[in-house]
Amino acid sequence: MLVLLVWALPATAAAQEALAPPNNLRVIDTPSDSGGGLTVLWARADYDAPDVRYQILLGDGAEKRVVAEFPADSHYVRDAKWPWWTRADRPDAHQFNLKSGKGLELKPGTPYGVTLAVVKGADRVEAPPIKAVPEPNWVNWNQMNNLFLVLLFGAAVFASIRTAKRREIFLRRIPGLDAVDEAIGRATELGKPILYLTGAGDMSEPSTIAAAVILGRVAKRVAAYETDLMVPHRDPIVMAVCQEVTKQSYLEAGKPDVYKEDSNFFITTDQFSYTAAVDGIMLRRKPAANFFMGSYFAEALLLTETGASTGAIQIAGTDSDHQLPFFVTTCDYTLIGEELYAASAYLSKEPVQLGTLRGQDLGKGFILAVLALGTILATAGVLFATDLPMIVLDLFKDLK
Amino acid sequence: MIFLRRQFPLLITFVMGVVFAGQYYVPHPRSELMLTEVTKWLQIIGGFALVLGVTSLFHLHAVRIHRREPGWGYSFVLYAGMVGTIAIGLWVNGKESADGAMTAFGWIYSSMMVPLQGTMFAILAFFIASAAYRSFRARSREAALLLIAAIIVMMGRVPLGEVLVPVSGDLTQWILNVLNASVRRAILIGVSLGAVALSIKIIFGVERAYLGGGKE
Numbered sequence: 338m339l340v341l342l343v344w345a346l347p348a349t350a351a352a353q354e355a356l357a358p359p360n361n362l363r364v365i366d367t368p369s370d371s372g373g374g375l376t377v378l379w380a381r382a383d384y385d386a387p388d389v390r391y392q393i394l395l396g397d398g399a400e401k402r403v404v405a406e407f408p409a410d411s412h413y414v415r416d417a418k419w420p421w422w423t424r425a426d427r428p429d430a431h432q433f434n435l436k437s438g439k440g441l442e443l444k445p446g447t448p449y450g451v452t453l454a455v456v457k458g459a460d461r462v463e464a465p466p467i468k469a470v471p472e473p474n475w476v477n478w479n480q481m482n483n484l485f486l487v488l489l490f491g492a493a494v495f496a497s498i499r500t501a502k503r504r505e506i507f508l509r510r511i512p513g514l515d516a517v518d519e520a521i522g523r524a525t526e527l528g529k530p531i532l533y534l535t536g537a538g539d540m541s542e543p544s545t546i547a548a549a550v551i552l553g554r555v556a557k558r559v560a561a562y563e564t565d566l567m568v569p570h571r572d573p574i575v576m577a578v579c580q581e582v583t584k585q586s587y588l589e590a591g592k593p594d595v596y597k598e599d600s601n602f603f604i605t606t607d608q609f610s611y612t613a614a615v616d617g618i619m620l621r622r623k624p625a626a627n628f629f630m631g632s633y634f635a636e637a638l639l640l641t642e643t644g645a646s647t648g649a650i651q652i653a654g655t656d657s658d659h660q661l662p663f664f665v666t667t668c669d670y671t672l673i674g675e676e677l678y679a680a681s682a683y684l685s686k687e688p689v690q691l692g693t694l695r696g697q698d699l700g701k702g703f704i705l706a707v708l709a710l711g712t713i714l715a716t717a718g719v720l721f722a723t724d725l726p727m728i729v730l731d732l733f734k735d736l737k
Numbered sequence: 738m739i740f741l742r743r744q745f746p747l748l749i750t751f752v753m754g755v756v757f758a759g760q761y762y763v764p765h766p767r768s769e770l771m772l773t774e775v776t777k778w779l780q781i782i783g784g785f786a787l788v789l790g791v792t793s794l795f796h797l798h799a800v801r802i803h804r805r806e807p808g809w810g811y812s813f814v815l816y817a818g819m820v821g822t823i824a825i826g827l828w829v830n831g832k833e834s835a836d837g838a839m840t841a842f843g844w845i846y847s848s849m850m851v852p853l854q855g856t857m858f859a860i861l862a863f864f865i866a867s868a869a870y871r872s873f874r875a876r877s878r879e880a881a882l883l884l885i886a887a888i889i890v891m892m893g894r895v896p897l898g899e900v901l902v903p904v905s906g907d908l909t910q911w912i913l914n915v916l917n918a919s920v921r922r923a924i925l926i927g928v929s930l931g932a933v934a935l936s937i938k939i940i941f942g943v944e945r946a947y948l949g950g951g952k953e
Contacts, residue, residue: 371764445766473765480762487758490930491937498943541779543932546939550946573790574783578947602797603790609857621808635861642864645871656928658921666872674924678931681946689943693934700930 356455356462357382359391359431364451364469368423369480372445372473373437378414378426379453379464385409390456393433395441397450397466404441405433409455415724420731423478428724443471482732493703494696501692508691513652513670514683520626520650521558529625530565531555532618534640535579536631536655537608539572544656547677548630549575551654553582554684555628560590568601569618571611576603612636616643629653629668630677633660641667654680707733747942754940795819886912 359379367374377393389409394401415428426432435451437443452466500506524531533552538545552568559566568583570576580601587596604614616639619627627644629637629651637660644651645667653664654672664671672680675697682690711733714726757775760768798812825841833843873884892898893909938944 369764371766371769473767475763475765477762477764484762487933490933494934494937495941539783543935546947547931547935550944553946570790573786573788573793576790576793577786581948582946599793599797599800601793603793605794606787607854609854613853613857617811635858638861638864638868639857642868656932658924658928661924663868666868675927675931678928678935681944693938693943697927697930697934700934701927704926704930 356457356460357384358462358464359453359455361430362453362464362467363426364467365425366470366472366474367434367436368425369474369477370471372471373443375435375443375449375451375469375471376425377431377433377435377451377453379431381413381429381431382409382455384455384457388457391431391433392454392456393435394452394454394463394466395435395449401450401452401466403454404435406456407433420479420482420734421728422481422731445471445473447471483735486733490696490700493699494693497695497699498689498692501688501695506688506691506695508683508686508694511672511676511679511683513654513672513676514680516650516652516670517555517684518558520628520652521555521562521564523650524625525562525564527625530567530622531559531626531628532615532622532624532644532649533566533568533628534615534630535568535570535575536629536633537571537636538575538632540574540578542632544630544632544677545572545575547681548654549579549582550681551628551630551677551684552579553586554681556583556586557590560587560592560595563592563595566597566600567618567622567624569604569611569615570601571604571606571608573603576601608634608636612639615640619643619647619649623647624649627651629655629664630672630680631655632657633664638663638667644668743948746948747945751940751942754936758936758940886916 359382361378361380363378365376365378367376387408387410390406391409391412392403393405395404396402412431412433413428414424414426414430414432417424417432417434419425435441435443443449448468448470450466450468452464454461454463521531533555535548535552536542536545540546540549556566566583568576568579570579580598583601584593584596587593604611618624619640620643624644624647627641627649629641629644630653633640633655634657637655637657641651641653641664651668652670652672653668654677655661655664656674656677658674661671661673665673678697679694682694711730714729718724718726718730753775757772760772795816798815800806801809801812802816822842822845825845829835829840829842831842832840833846834840839847869887872880873887874880889905890909890912892902892905893907899906935944939947
């Protein structure tokens with residue numbers, strides 16, 4: 338009898354421990370959010386197991402309702418994907434984020450009572466409710482690594498520009514840009530016009546801005562040769578900007594009298610109507626050189642294949658990676674991705690522009706080094722079952 | 738005047754560039770509200786710019802018709818199409834259907850615009866075939882490699898190909914997931930850095946060519 342009692346006592350104690358309310362329960366406003374979230378934190382317990390469940394309850398008194406339920410061996414701080422510099426507790430503590438959506442609405446500035454219950458079979462223990470107020474935040478600290486890297490890259494670009502002003506920077510040959518003069522010369526010899534397209538994007542896209550900048554350089558040379566230039570547009574704002582760019586280029590080339598106001602003209606914003614119109618221009622006017630700069634979609638092949646059938650020399654430059662195979666296949670020269678952004682520097686040879694290219698190269702070198710280091714650290718983390726490499730890896734994550 | 742033409746646009750670019758680059762790091766609803774507001778401004782500016790675009794289009798084709806330039810008939814068709822569509826659109830208050838029945842405006846869209854757009858898109862199939870024929874002629878080592886990769890991928894993407902050459906499915910996945918994906922990512926890294934560098938140059942006034950002109 339005594340032996341049975343001694344044997345049963347620890348079991349009873351363990352059962353009571355299973356029902357103990359969670360330790361160190363805290364409810365805080367979710368940091369770095371727009372105000373619709375609360376974060377519940379509590380210490381891990383010895384009874385954490387798949388058969389034990391946690392319930393998150395929202396509200397006070399009779400209005401209290403279960404808003405989430407999950408196994409006790411889940412929802413740890415380390416699973417929340419927050420970087421180490423914004424973690425609200427130890428990685429092995431529990432964390433649950435209450436967010437507005439899916440039948441739950443948390444209004445900023447309104448206090449809410451939140452509590453946590455532990456359930457094991459028919460037994461249930463509930464912690465006293467805690468009041469918390471969701472508040473909107475002014476800074477997203479999770480993305481500070483992103484800001485830091487942008488500032489670092491910006492500093493590298495400006496340092497490179499300073500260096501470029503002092504000494505010459507080597508620039509590798511880009512055949513597509515070397516061919517610009519050849520294309521313009523050929524058009525002049527044949528007495529045919531040059532067709533320049535700025536792509537499907539609007540003025541908020543960097544590729545469209547790059548296309549407008551390259552148009553300025555091309556127009557300057559076109560003006561010098563007094564060749565006809567046609568720039569059909571899909572976006573009226575891009576048209577207005579390109580009109581100014583072209584006019585200025587003709588002025589700088591000393592040929593303002595050759596400039597034609599209607600060299601830049603609007604067609605339509607509709608994708609295939611625009612494509613049909615430009616294909617028609619290619620077939621009727623038979624330009625000697627076609628430039629396709631900027632971003633493109635399904636119309637890319639329709640434009641370039643028609644241009645190839647007319648025998649025009651074709652130079653493309655795009656950051657639309659999905660259209661690159663079509664450009665490479667149908668154009669004589671293709672500026673791939675970043676070469677589109679390098680074109681302005683390559684054509685102008687200005688130290689300020691060349692310095693930017695060096696800055697980009699430094700950025701690429703940095704990314705390569707991070708890729709190598711990240712691979713080694715992530716592998717080490719798995720091999721030695723440690724979270725230590727995350728201290729470095731979190732710095733390079735795009736954390737939301 | 739030089740201030741309004743040069744420095745003032747650069748100042749606006751700098752302020753708006755810095756504010757909206759910073760906006761990305763501010764989760765507060767007011768920050769979102771500011772972005773929404775400025776997006777509306779852009780839409781309004783776009784609306785006015787469309788008037789500018791349509792004016793340019795009308796002017797260009799009016800000159801062609803007036804001078805009886807070669808192909809002026811196309812300009813006439815464009816004028817007839819535009820004026821006709823606008824007139825019918827105004828007549829039915831821009832509605833594509835009324836009382837369950839399609840209006841003339843709706844008919845223009847469904848029976849003319851949609852089939853014409855479909856036709857243009859369908860041409861793509863033929864253009865892909867002709868472009869593929871040109872690039873798959875194994876005239877160089879690179880073109881031969883492209884041809885081999887294309888044959889493997891084509892075999893791996895159709896059921897018959899996988900039946901004939903069972904290994905083509907796995908090879909296709911390897912080509913797409915390893916070779917293709919890594920090259921695409923490398924291009925995207927270069928593009929992203931180029932776009933960020935261009936944005937920095939524009940915000941800080943290093944690149945000014947888009948304003949119409951180079952250095953002062």
